[in-house]
Amino acid sequence: MSSSKPWWFSGEESSSSSFDLAGMAQGAQQIIEWARDSLLTTHQAHANPADHPTCLLCKAMQLFQQSTSAPQSSEDLSFTWIELDPPK
Amino acid sequence: MTLLLVSGAGGAGITTVAQGLARSLREEGYSTAEIDSSIAAPLGTSQVWSDAVSTFGVWLQSLGASTLAAQELEGLVGLNELITGVLVADAIRNSNIDVVVWDMGSSREALRTLQLLDTVPVLLDRLLTGPVAAQISAPDPTALITAWYGLVTHVSAARDLVHEAQSVLVGTLNDADALIRASGAMRLYGCNPAAVVLNKVPAANKSDTKLISRSVKKAVAVVDGIGVPVVVLPMAAKGEPKPAKVMKWLGPLREVLVEEDRILADVWSVRETKKGYSLTFTLRAGADVQVGRRGDLLLVICDGYRRQLELPAVLKRCLITSGGMVSGSLVLKFVPDPKVWREQP
Numbered sequence: 001m002s003s004s005k006p007w008w009f010s011g012e013e014s015s016s017s018s019f020d021l022a023g024m025a026q027g028a029q030q031i032i033e034w035a036r037d038s039l040l041t042t043h044q045a046h047a048n049p050a051d052h053p054t055c056l057l058c059k060a061m062q063l064f065q066q067s068t069s070a071p072q073s074s075e076d077l078s079f080t081w082i083e084l085d086p087p088k
Numbered sequence: 089m090t091l092l093l094v095s096g097a098g099g100a101g102i103t104t105v106a107q108g109l110a111r112s113l114r115e116e117g118y119s120t121a122e123i124d125s126s127i128a129a130p131l132g133t134s135q136v137w138s139d140a141v142s143t144f145g146v147w148l149q150s151l152g153a154s155t156l157a158a159q160e161l162e163g164l165v166g167l168n169e170l171i172t173g174v175l176v177a178d179a180i181r182n183s184n185i186d187v188v189v190w191d192m193g194s195s196r197e198a199l200r201t202l203q204l205l206d207t208v209p210v211l212l213d214r215l216l217t218g219p220v221a222a223q224i225s226a227p228d229p230t231a232l233i234t235a236w237y238g239l240v241t242h243v244s245a246a247r248d249l250v251h252e253a254q255s256v257l258v259g260t261l262n263d264a265d266a267l268i269r270a271s272g273a274m275r276l277y278g279c280n281p282a283a284v285v286l287n288k289v290p291a292a293n294k295s296d297t298k299l300i301s302r303s304v305k306k307a308v309a310v311v312d313g314i315g316v317p318v319v320v321l322p323m324a325a326k327g328e329p330k331p332a333k334v335m336k337w338l339g340p341l342r343e344v345l346v347e348e349d350r351i352l353a354d355v356w357s358v359r360e361t362k363k364g365y366s367l368t369f370t371l372r373a374g375a376d377v378q379v380g381r382r383g384d385l386l387l388v389i390c391d392g393y394r395r396q397l398e399l400p401a402v403l404k405r406c407l408i409t410s411g412g413m414v415s416g417s418l419v420l421k422f423v424p425d426p427k428v429w430r431e432q433p
Contacts, residue, residue, distance in 0.1 A: 079380030079387050082420070085412030087374070
């Protein structure tokens, strides 16, 4: 195993083990905090997703809208009735 | 854990039977909870309400409207049934309770509750995944999605429990046809009847013995069509019988519902045939049934009650070739869609 720290490892090196769970948890926490501060906080002020192409959440919302709000014809929304045989 | 749903013809003594059954179960040592649909559920304190406020409250706020207070909606038709359904689901999950008896009121009220429990999760799910969801500007999107998911899960849990419940239909001798109709519509929502109680049957005296026994036989013959045990309860000498008295009469019913290890058949099933598949949906003989399809959704209308079903995976890529009612069951024939399935070389 390589002695150098992996890119995702943010904890202190432990002499007994190359894995430090507390350090990993701290790293995960840092990622969550970064996501909250840099993504959610800035996104809150974005009223129209189309005006913010560099915001990840606005981009996701636009993609989401494109995939779900495709115009549907009335034909798509209506049920086709099935002609049933006389009861037996 | 057993869930007993009691409903039937209005005025036939549904509550008396539900209470008598619960008493009878307690006497036998079962820890029994009784839930009555007619009592307004405590909306403000329920988890489902807090989830609803967390989701729709945020939604309303994002549209510039003020959020709703529990008092504004307390006792609202539909909401009360949903909250009661969720309370039943909570009681069922309580490990200290053996049996939950749910007095659902008249068949019309019971069917409305079943319809709501079936439809609301689908609508909520569609809102969550539809374009409307993308318009919601929530200060805390994660909390919103968690609360929304909680709301769907709560209502779906109540709906799924109904599918495993045993339903008791209560009526008088004059209600036999109405009970048959109710049984078909209840099956539509996945609720399988387990027993019929013919209540308030007049005690025969010398002058009208033949007449009464003939009308009892006639009513029993009609409700026998549901294919479940029938219990006949006599009318009390003066007015309504007390639950204590009913309790004694309901002993055989309690044995059928709780003590026998009964497995109710699924109301619908799919089996492979020579040419493809057939879907069988047990309803009732003589039911007015219509069937429609839109993509993967099947719309079944039974005696005016509607249910949308998502087709099982195997039938999604199939075409419906024919269908009809056979001995009280809707049978639909499916063949693989040639556009989707390639011919075998």
